[in-house]
Amino acid sequence: MNQVRTLNKVVTSGVVEPFPQSWPPGIKERVIAYLQSLGLSRQDLVEGLAEDCLNRARRRVGRGAVEELLKRAIEEAQRRFDHALARAMRLSPSKDPHPVAAARAALLLTGCPSVADALFENSEPPAETGEMLKDILPRPTPPEAPVSMAEQPLRFWLFKSTHQSS
Template identity: 45%
Template sequence: MSAEPAAVAAAMAAATAAHRASEVGETVKSYLRRLRFRDPALIERLASECVERARRRVAKLDSAELSRRAIEEAQWSLDQALARALGVNASREPSLIAGARAALLLGDLGVGADEFYLNASANSVLASLLYKHLPRPQPPEAPVAMHPQKLRFFLFKSV
């Protein structure tokens, strides 16, 4: 008789977790649409993958953390897709990837994030679209030589 309340409690916990996961999934789908993903089937699949990867990294009852991690996974997926299209390593070129993300989200490229995500290797056409719309510093960067500075320390002599 004591097994029934435990089974009911486990079933209710599983139903609650499934409901939270579906809420998080809807949040991630909305975020993917804002990232310029267009294909509904791809959005559905990518959202479920992001939620599943995030679920492995969080406590079971923390839906806010699950949502945050799932959105991070969606952002990571887009960054990896942009890095593949540009033919660079995302962890070694974070400023280039950030610029490419800005170009995709702010520029009118005529393509969605789907094309970048579904592309398996470096693509010169997609890369050229991104490079045309990369943010440029205003005014353009102009490095100058820095004059040597004497260091002064409070507690001991200057070097």
């Protein structure tokens, strides 16, 4: 049987199969725990995302830099979660990160694991997922109303001498 190993895959007779990567002890488990803290509950989804995040982080980090690998993998997991939220809400994550951060906070506070899993199940999440996310976003109470403010003169009291010279 003819096998060719690529960076993270084994190609056997034209079929690409994942090559099992060995990670430093505890690294993959910590990335999995982070993804679960984001509300993901499907084990196969969490395992696959953790593996993808670690593979991407490995490309940016030299061998032996375990803490840097973990940091980069968790950053990648956060980035993917935010991009999935932005895609579901039909937003651009790079133009204004505030609505995505608000959606992440609202989703984490509601604790709906099925919604978090739905973000990654399809390349295009259902419209109801985006609508549900928009419904749980916090709204200011009372609604924001800009008010004008009277102009205030500046007095530089720090520069005045408090001692009288004799």
